[in-house]
Structure formats: structure tokens, C-alpha cells
Amino acid sequence: MESLEGYKSINNLLKELKRPFNEEEIVYIIHKLVDALENLKKFSIVNYNITCDNIFLNTKNGDVKLDAGSSKFINSQQQYTSDTQLLNQNIKSILGYLLVEISGGLQNKSNIPYEIQNFIQYCFLFSSSELSRINICKEVSFKI
Numbered sequence: 001m002e003s004l005e006g007y008k009s010i011n012n013l014l015k016e017l018k019r020p021f022n023e024e025e026i027v028y029i030i031h032k033l034v035d036a037l038e039n040l041k042k043f044s045i046v047n048y049n050i051t052c053d054n055i056f057l058n059t060k061n062g063d064v065k066l067d068a069g070s071s072k073f074i075n076s077q078q079q080y081t082s083d084t085q086l087l088n089q090n091i092k093s094i095l096g097y098l099l100v101e102i103s104g105g106l107q108n109k110s111n112i113p114y115e116i117q118n119f120i121q122y123c124f125l126f127s128s129s130e131l132s133r134i135n136i137c138k139e140v141s142f143k144i
Contacts, residue, residue, distance in 0.1 A: 006060050010102060011052040013059070020104030029057065029102065030095060032064035037095075040066075052101050 010029065014020070021029065033055065054067035 004056055004058075004065060006058045007056040007063075007065060008059060009053050010055045010057060010098075013057060014052065014102065021102045026099065026102055028062070029055075029064065030099065032062075033066075033095070033098070036064060036066050050098070052098065055098075 008016070037050075050066060056065045056067070057063070058065075
């Protein structure tokens with residue numbers, strides 16, 4: 001992805017911080033990410049490579065951007081494709097894996113707050129439409 005002034009990948013921020021994100025930071029990032037993924041879904045776009053290396057955060061204003069280089073537009077005239085399945089399953093699995101990673105990984109499970117552990121479980125149990133209704137993500141200010 002082209003250089004974005006003031007933005008750093010989540011992965012680079014984790015390396016700089018030398019610690020997992022705290023609960024408030026996690027909720028903020030996930031809130032922004034859910035908004036971005038829902039916008040992609042509205043336009044029938046699937047991003048095949050959403051990782052901590054491809055999510056960028058502006059540490060000054062809190063904006064979040066996704067690298068769309070691996071995105072694909074899904075033709076709405078097709079009734080069934082594996083891409084359509086990905087569109088519907090993408091959000092929940094992405095959030096679950098990203099939450100584990102930004103919380104410090106599975107080796108730090110004891111450091112992951114209970115509410116975040118529950119949200120990770122929701123990510124793997126509910127459909128994407130049910131996930132978007134879970135009101136766990138709230139707006140908080142991002143502090144590094």
C-alpha cells in the first residue's frame with residue numbers, strides 16, 4: 001500500500017508499543033473496523049487479506065484505513081458463489097482472529113479481558129448479520 005502520512009499498521013503499532021492493545025484501544029479499533037467492513041459489504045466488496053499488516057491507524061486523529069489491494073467486487077447477478085459465502089462469513093471470522101492478535105495472542109489469554117474473550121466467541125458463533133447487532137463496540141478515544 002502506498003505510504004499514508006501519519007498512519008501505521010496495527011502490526012507495526014504492536015511492535016512499537018511492545019504490549020498488546022488495552023481493552024479501550026481494542027474496542028475503538030474493532031468499532032472502526034466493523035464500520036469499514038459493513039461499508040465494504042454494502043458495496044458487495046470482499047477483502048481477502050485483512051490482517052494487522054493491512055489495517056492502518058492514524059495515531060493523531062484515530063482514523064482507520066484498510067488496504068484494499070486484495071479486494072474483489074462480487075457480481076450481484078450470480079446467485080451462489082464461494083465469493084458470496086465469503087462476503088457473508090468474512091466479518092465474523094476476521095474480527096475473531098484480529099481480536100486474538102491485537103489482544104496479545106492465544107499465549108496471553110489470561111491477559112485478554114473477559115468481555116473481549118466473550119466478543120471473540122461471538123465472532124465465531126454468530127452470523128455476520130447478528131454480529132452487526134451486538135452493541136459491544138462503543139466510541140472511545142484512542143490513546144497511545
